[in-house]
Amino acid sequence: MEHSYGSRCGERVEDPRWVTEVRWVGVGGAVVLGTLLAVDAGYGRLTWPRCALWAGLALLLCLVLLPPRITAGRGWIASRGVLVERRVRTDRLVAFHWDEGSGGAVRRVILHDTAGTRLELDVGVLTATPALWLLLEEGAREALRNGTLTRGSAALTRLANRVEQETVRAVLMASGLEETPRRLG
Known part of the structure; x- marks a missing residue:
C-alpha cells in the first residue's frame, strides 16, 4: 500500500x-x-x-x-554497528526480501541496491518506528516505479500490510480496545 x-x-x-x-x-x-x-x-x-x-x-x-543504530532519510536507510556503517539507497533497490521466519525466529528485511550494498534490518525496528518504515517504503516504491526493484515487490506489499496491521493493533491496545497482543508473523 x-x-x-x-x-x-x-x-x-x-x-x-x-x-x-x-x-x-x-x-x-x-x-x-x-x-x-x-x-x-x-x-x-x-x-x-x-x-x-x-x-x-x-x-x-x-x-x-550492542544493537546497530538504524537511521533513514529520503532515499536511504543505514545501519551503523560498532565498526561499520552500511547504507542502502532505497530509491535504487534491486531486491527486497522479507524473511518471515517461523515460530520464534528473528524476522529480517534484506535489501540490495544497484551499488551492490546489502543491508539486513530487524522487522521489529520497522514496526516500532513507523517513520522509518514510511521512509523505507517510500524509497522502495520509488525504485519499483523506476524499474530497478525487480525482486521483492510482493514481499514489500506483504510487509506493508503486516506493518499496518501491527500499527493498528498498537493503537487499539493503547486505547484499551484490544486486550490480547498478537505477534507479527
Whole structure:
C-alpha cells in the first residue's frame, strides 16, 4: 500500500529505542563486571590484572550485544554497528526480501541496491518506528516505479500490510480496545 503521508517524515529519522537498548546493554555489562569482581574478591583472588581482565571481558560483552543504530532519510536507510556503517539507497533497490521466519525466529528485511550494498534490518525496528518504515517504503516504491526493484515487490506489499496491521493493533491496545497482543508473523 502506498502512502501519501510518507513525505511528512523529517530529513533524518532514527530508531528511538536504540538509546534504551544501549542503556540496557551497559547495565548488563556492569552487572556482569560487578558479579565477576565480587566472586573473585570472595575467593580472595582479586588483583589489578584480574580486574583489568574482567573489565575487558565485560566491555567485550557490551560490544557484542550492542544493537546497530538504524537511521533513514529520503532515499536511504543505514545501519551503523560498532565498526561499520552500511547504507542502502532505497530509491535504487534491486531486491527486497522479507524473511518471515517461523515460530520464534528473528524476522529480517534484506535489501540490495544497484551499488551492490546489502543491508539486513530487524522487522521489529520497522514496526516500532513507523517513520522509518514510511521512509523505507517510500524509497522502495520509488525504485519499483523506476524499474530497478525487480525482486521483492510482493514481499514489500506483504510487509506493508503486516506493518499496518501491527500499527493498528498498537493503537487499539493503547486505547484499551484490544486486550490480547498478537505477534507479527
